[in-house]
Amino acid sequence: MSGALNLTELREGGTQDLGEVNRIMQDSFDPRFGEAWTSAQCLGMLALPGVWLVVASLDGEDAGFALARAIGDEAELLLLATRPDARRRGIAGALLRAIVAEARARGVVQLHLEVRAGNDAVRLYRREGFEKVGERRNYYRGKMGQAFDAHTYARKLG
Template sequence: MSGTINMTELREGGMQDLPAVSAIMQEAFDPRFGEAWTSAQCMGMLSLPGVWLVIASLGGIDSGFALARSTGVEAELLLLATRPATRRRGIAGALLRAVIAEARDRGVEEMHLEVRAGNEAVQLYRREGFDKVGERRNYYRGNTGQAFDAQTFARKLV
């Protein structure tokens, strides 16, 4: 998987990209919401079958990533993040569409994701055809201990 969309380079990622993934998460996810994963969590997930990582670069700088997994005819977008300095340039949309395309190539029929209630990324997911299907109360725990709800979304791919 590689390509260019609006000057954004997309490529398949791997374990060697985990430092960049961690750095992007540090910038992208506010610790008060508890959405970021640890490096160990990312490494563990990436080592599992059916998991793939897409890296987006802008001007040669890793600017975003998407991590997803498929299990049979279903897939889940696990993480999607872009550096705040590169937002509003289509990177998140390009990553999401790349993940959807890869999922289709893997025979996936439906994709799922969850996002913190109130996260502006909901607009992107809705624009790309995802519908809210549920809610998980107090799912995320921020660094102050405050809990935040997660909304679950799904989209048919066939």
Template sequence: MGIVTALMAEAFDPAYGEAWTAGQCLGILSLSGVWLTLASIDGAPAGFALARSTLDEAELLLLATTPQWRRRGVGGQLLRSVMRDAAARGACKLHLEVRAGNAAIGLYQREGFSKTGERRNYYRGHDGRAIDAHSFMRLLDNFER
């Protein structure tokens, strides 16, 4: 879990409190249908994706790319890997939730995700400010497996 917690510390802005604790990560990884994908470049960690599937649906729980590898294809590769893995596990849909204003929304939209909902004032930043959560979904039936 050391690599994942180090990547979260580097990738997630602490103002939003989005990083999970090591205990949360270990707890979710012990559940059935959960998988972790790590990305490395020249042997150095560059990002990760954490996802889960249940029956015919999957959810992207976390996606992180270190700042030096953002906008260089790492996040897209991780996301497509999750989509392939989810489809291989029998999922027809992939869901995710993201903080409003997060730059990753552009990635999700480019990869075919559509906004399906919004939770007003769902997240709380460290300063107490309320932030909306946006739900997205992508069908996997036309994804190359």
């Protein structure tokens, strides 16, 4: 069924979704790289002004999410994850486009994101118009203490 888009729903999420967000994140982010957030970090972020969560369902089951925040006329994609068994079905792209649409609706003119160097998600970000604008050496800390670079990307929305 790979490649078939069965996306049934994109919806605004909230604190009631944190349990599922955490499960998706733990399934999606390889602990070797230290990219996953804790539940407390997600809860703290959702409490801030300008933050929004989009949840994607596939065949009635939560399959992915995106978390972003806007400050003034700029926004940042904080997290984007799709369950491994639901990948390659357009979910991440749909979530990213939903974040872009909401950012525009909030008056954002530039959207930023950060991603581990070598992460396959870079293909999606480039396809959706993001360009690399910077690098942070040794930014992520993996489970075994290894350091991984982060690359920053941006896309103009205005």
